[in-house]
Amino acid sequence: MLPDDVARAVSHYLSVADRLLPERIRGFYVVGSVALRAWRKGRSDIDFVAVVDGDLAERDMRRLALLHKVGNLPAAWQALVRARPNIPGTLNGVFVAAGDLGKPVTQIRPLASHSGPRFRRRHGFEANPVVWKVLLEKGVTVRGPAPDDLGLDPEPGKLREWNLRQLHGYWATWADNALSGKPRRKPLLPAHRVAIAAALSPPRLHHTIVTGEVISKEAAAEYALGTFEARWHPLIRLALAHRLGVPASADASVSDPRRLPRLVGEFIRDVIASADRQRS
Structure with missing residues (x-):
């Protein structure tokens, strides 16, 4: 179960995602400090793994880059109101194709990733043995099958x-x-x-x-x-x-x-x- 503030942030993020990329985000899992029960309001980010139906064309990539900005507007606004130089509560994560989930994690080539202010195409550090272990054992399912049913290989x-x-x-x-x-x-x-x-x-x-x-x-x-x-x-x-x-x-x-x-x-x-x- 997600903390209330995390649940609201994730709900907003996914509502934007579903408008920009209708029916493409088939799975969404919260990992990081939330999954490890160490999330702190106003101090922690929200880390996720998103599962995408199929590949992403150039138009999709542009929309995904926009998602990082629009989806994180509430966190950015709170940081501005509180005059903070960083933006806690930002959703950061990696997007992987549904067809790649069964691969050993070090062989997965992510579709894209969001981290801090950066959007990266065809790259995602978060597809690694540590994150995949957390996802498999403690990941919080927001959308899609339970992590146990994804066929993950954290190596x-x-x-x-x-x-x-x-x-x-x-x-x-x-x-x-x-x-x-x-x-x-x-x-x-x-x-x-x-x-x-x-x-x-x-x-x-x-x-x-x-x-x-x-x-x-x-x-x-x-x-x-x-x-x-x-x-x-x-x-x-x-x-x-x-x-x-x-x-x-x-x-x-x-x-x-x-x-x-x-x-x-x-x-x-x-x-x-x-x-x-x-x-x-």
Whole structure:
């Protein structure tokens, strides 16, 4: 069952989708923080997997790009009213052809995807072993058959290595940039806020590498506190407080915003080194 705010956002999104692409969206499943029971109003996005009847022609692609803008207008309006630089509550997801659902997930070529401000054709990062595992085990059905009846193949044998590749790819580059004084940025958000928000994702991957299970960022914070050295605990607690939207307890080691991106980079490097030790 969806939280009321999520249900309203999804209903609006699908009503727009059905006007732009009549009878084409045959399945719609909510994954991410909602499925993991960690969705936070005003802080979390809404992640989905949509199943499309057939392929998408050029006209369909243009309409799908428009859907991302019009379908997310309520979230954008709320962010504007509250003067927020980001837009929580945005629906982000991947569109896959119904005929491809039975393929191993790493062999699926998505039709398109929505992520943040971007619409991408013929690409979708979300078609991966982690998202497909969540979809199969915990996905919330809004439209279409239950996930158990979709014939999904999350490729569990590739789950561990896929997470290791993410750590050594995206997150190693993130850490390198932060340690070189060029941390990743987002429009209208200071670098230290971006860094704090990033701190809990690598421990999530680490947990999946160790246990084979997928957890929320909030659960990853608790896992990290019990797994990594005490010197990282103030940073982890700060990231958890940021995630929950509550005041963080004062700690001198994380009080300087200018140092936070580098500190997060150092932490990510430690997480990667620990994950590599799990491989041996």
